[in-house]
Amino acid sequence: MRxxxxxxxxxTPVHSEVVKTINYYLTEAWGNPSSIHxxxxxxxxxxxxxxxxxAAVIGAKPEEITFTSGGTESDNMAIIGGAYARQxxxxxxxxxxxxxxxxxxxxKNLEKNxxxxxxxxxxxxxxxxxxxxxxxxxDSTILVSMMHVNNEIGTIQPIEEVGAITKEKxxxxxVDAVQxxxxxxxxxxxxxxxxLTASSHKIYGPKGSGCLxxxxxxxxxxxxxxxxxxxxxxxxxxxMPGIVGFGKAAEIVGQELxxxxxRLTALRDKLTKGIEENISDIRINGHRTKRLPGNVNIxxxxxxxxxxxxxxxxxxxxxxxxxxxxxxxxxxxxxLLAIGLSHEIAHGSxxxxxxxxxxxxxxxxxxKVLPExxxxxxxxxxxxxxxxxxxxxECYEHVQ
Amino acid sequence: xxxxxxxxxxxxxRNVGELEKPSGVGEVGNTTCGDIMRMYIVVKDDVIxxxxxxxxxCGAAIATSSxxxxxxKGKTVEEALKITNKAVAEALDGLPPAKxxxxxxxxxxxxxxxxxxxxKQAS
Ligand SMILES: Cc1ncc(COP(=O)(O)O)c(C=O)c1O
Ligand code: FES
Numbered sequence: 320m321r322x323x324x325x326x327x328x329x330x331t332p333v334h335s336e337v338v339k340t341i342n343y344y345l346t347e348a349w350g351n352p353s354s355i356h357x358x359x360x361x362x363x364x365x366x367x368x369x370x371x372x373x374a375a376v377i378g379a380k381p382e383e384i385t386f387t388s389g390g391t392e393s394d395n396m397a398i399i400g401g402a403y404a405r406q407x408x409x410x411x412x413x414x415x416x417x418x419x420x421x422x423x424x425x426x427k428n429l430e431k432n433x434x435x436x437x438x439x440x441x442x443x444x445x446x447x448x449x450x451x452x453x454x455x456x457x458d459s460t461i462l463v464s465m466m467h468v469n470n471e472i473g474t475i476q477p478i479e480e481v482g483a484i485t486k487e488k489x490x491x492x493x494v495d496a497v498q499x500x501x502x503x504x505x506x507x508x509x510x511x512x513x514x515l516t517a518s519s520h521k522i523y524g525p526k527g528s529g530c531l532x533x534x535x536x537x538x539x540x541x542x543x544x545x546x547x548x549x550x551x552x553x554x555x556x557x558x559m560p561g562i563v564g565f566g567k568a569a570e571i572v573g574q575e576l577x578x579x580x581x582r583l584t585a586l587r588d589k590l591t592k593g594i595e596e597n598i599s600d601i602r603i604n605g606h607r608t609k610r611l612p613g614n615v616n617i618x619x620x621x622x623x624x625x626x627x628x629x630x631x632x633x634x635x636x637x638x639x640x641x642x643x644x645x646x647x648x649x650x651x652x653x654x655l656l657a658i659g660l661s662h663e664i665a666h667g668s669x670x671x672x673x674x675x676x677x678x679x680x681x682x683x684x685x686x687k688v689l690p691e692x693x694x695x696x697x698x699x700x701x702x703x704x705x706x707x708x709x710x711x712x713e714c715y716e717h718v719q
Numbered sequence: 720x721x722x723x724x725x726x727x728x729x730x731x732x733r734n735v736g737e738l739e740k741p742s743g744v745g746e747v748g749n750t751t752c753g754d755i756m757r758m759y760i761v762v763k764d765d766v767i768x769x770x771x772x773x774x775x776x777c778g779a780a781i782a783t784s785s786x787x788x789x790x791x792k793g794k795t796v797e798e799a800l801k802i803t804n805k806a807v808a809e810a811l812d813g814l815p816p817a818k819x820x821x822x823x824x825x826x827x828x829x830x831x832x833x834x835x836x837x838x839k840q841a842s
Contacts, residue, residue: 623754625777629721629729643752644777647817651753662753666775699735699781701746701757701773 327674334523340567369566390518393531394421400539409459444606445474468498472605473614482511501572524568528561583612593686613673621703722812728782745831758828779818783825
C-alpha cells in the first residue's frame with residue numbers, strides 16, 4: 320500500500336543528511352564544547368557552525384541565537400522572560416486567540432501573576448486586524464507575541480506591519496515562527512521582531528531542539544541557572560545531537576526554500592481544487608492565498624474528524640484533525656472556533672500538511688481515496704440522512 | 720490505541736442504516752463532544768428482531784453503535800434494557816479512558832428506542 324505522510328506541521332521525518340551529521344557528533348566529535356582539548360574543540364566548532372546556519376535562515380547574527388529544547392521552551396522564555404524584563408514599564412501584553420498552547424498558556428501564567436492580556440480575535444480566514452491591534456495598545460503595553468503562520472489553518476499574519484508599529488512604540492515583539500521558519504521567507508530585520516521562536520523537528524531535524532532569536536541589546540532573565548553556556552541565558556552542557564541536527568536541517572531547508580515553496584504551493588492547490596471538485600458540503604479553513612505553501616485544512620460536513628483520520632490511516636494516509644474527538648480535551652480546536660466554525664463543522668475538519676517527500680502521485684492517491692471515505696462515513700451519519708430528507712422535502716427536522 | 724475489535728467494528732460496522740417501519744427510534748446527542756447517534760428497532764412478540772443505526776462520531780462511537788446492535792439482536796425487550804455501557808465496552812475488549820463516554824451513547828440510544836417503542840405500545 321502507498322504511504323502518504325501529510326502531517327508535516329505535527330512533525331517531519333529526519334533528513335538523512337541530518338542523521339549523518341548527528342552521527343558524526345555522537346561518535347567522532349562527542350566532546351564537551353566547553354573543554355579545551357581537541358575532542359572538545361571539535362564539538363565547539365560544530366556548535367558554532369550550527370548557530371551560524373540557524374541564524375542565516377532568518378538574517379540574524381549567530382550571537383543572537385540561543386539554543387533551547389524546542390518551540391515550547393523558546394515561547395515560554397520569550398514571553399515570560401520578556402514580560403518580567405519590562406514589568407517596571409507596565410503590565411499590559413497583547414497576543415491573539417489563535418496562538419499555540421505554548422504561547423497561550425504562557426500568557427495565562429502571566430495573568431495569574433498580575434499581568435493583563437489582550438487576546439486579539441481573528442476574522443473568518445484567521446487574520447488579525449492591524450487597526451484593531453493598533454487600538455489595543457495602551458501606555459502600559461510592554462510586549463506583543465504573535466505567530467507568523469498558524470499551525471492549524473496555515474494563515475500568515477501581517478507580521479511586518481505589526482513589527483513596524485511595535486518598533487515605533489518601543490514595545491517588545493516576539494514572533495512564534497515555528498511553522499514559518501525554513502518554509503517561507505523570514506527576515507528578523509524586515510519583520511522588525513525582537514525575539515523569534517523556531518523548532519528543529521518541523522524542518523526535518525531532531526525533536527526536542529529549537530532556538531530563540533534574541534535581538535542584540537534585548538535582555539530577558541534566565542529560567543535556569545548554572546554554567547556559562549549560551550551566554551548564561553540557558554546554562555547546561557549543550558544538547559549537541561539536537562543542535563547540530565537543527566543546524567544541518569536549517570542549512571538544507573534554507574537552500575531549498577524557494578523551490579519547495581513553489582512546488583508545495585502547486586501541490587496544495589491541486590489537492591484543494593481536487594477536493595472542491597469532487598466532494599460536496601465542504602468548507603476551506605484559513606486564507607486562500609496568505610497561506611503556508613503546504614497547508615490544506617478542510618471541513619467535511621456531517622462527518623467527524625477522528626473517523627476520517629482512522630479511515631485515511633487504513634489507506635496509508637497520515638493526517639490530523641481539529642475535531643473534539645481527537646483533542647483529548649473533548650473541545651474542538653480553539654483556532655477553528657476563533658474563525659467562527661460551529662462545533663459541528665469543526666468536528667469534520669481535516670488538516671493535511673505537505674512536505675519535501677510528497678509528490679504529485681501522492682496527491683492523486685489522496686484524491687482517489689478521500690472521496691470514497693467521505694461517502695462511506697456520510698452514509699453512516701444521521702446528519703447526512705437528515706440533509707437528504709430535507710432536499711427531498713420530506714423533512715420534519717432541520718439540520719442546524 | 721484502539722483494540723482490534725474496535726477497529727474491526729469501525730471498519731466493518733454491523734447493521735448500519737435505517738429501518739422502513741421501526742417499532743421504535745431513539746436518538747441521543749453526546750453532550751461531551753457533540754456527537755449524535757440514532758437507533759432503530761423492530762420488535763416482534765417482545766423480541767428485538769431487527770436493529771439499525773446511524774452515527775456521527777469518532778471511531779469508538781461507531782464501533783460501540785455497531786457492537787450494541789450485535790448484542791441486542793434476538794434479545795427480549797427486558798434483556799435489552801439490561802445491556803449496560805460497560806457491557807458494550809467490554810464486548811469490544813475495552814476502550815481508551817478518554818473514549819469511555821462514547822460507549823454511553825450506544826446503550827442510551829438503544830434504551831431510548833425501546834422507550835419510544837413502549838410509549839407507542841401504551842398509547
Ligand atoms: C506554532 C507552534 N508553536 C510552538 C510549537 C511547539 O514546538 P515544540 O514541539 O518544538 O515544543 C508548535 C509545535 O507544534 C507550533 O506549531
Ligand atoms: S464521539 Fe466524540 S470522542 Fe467519541
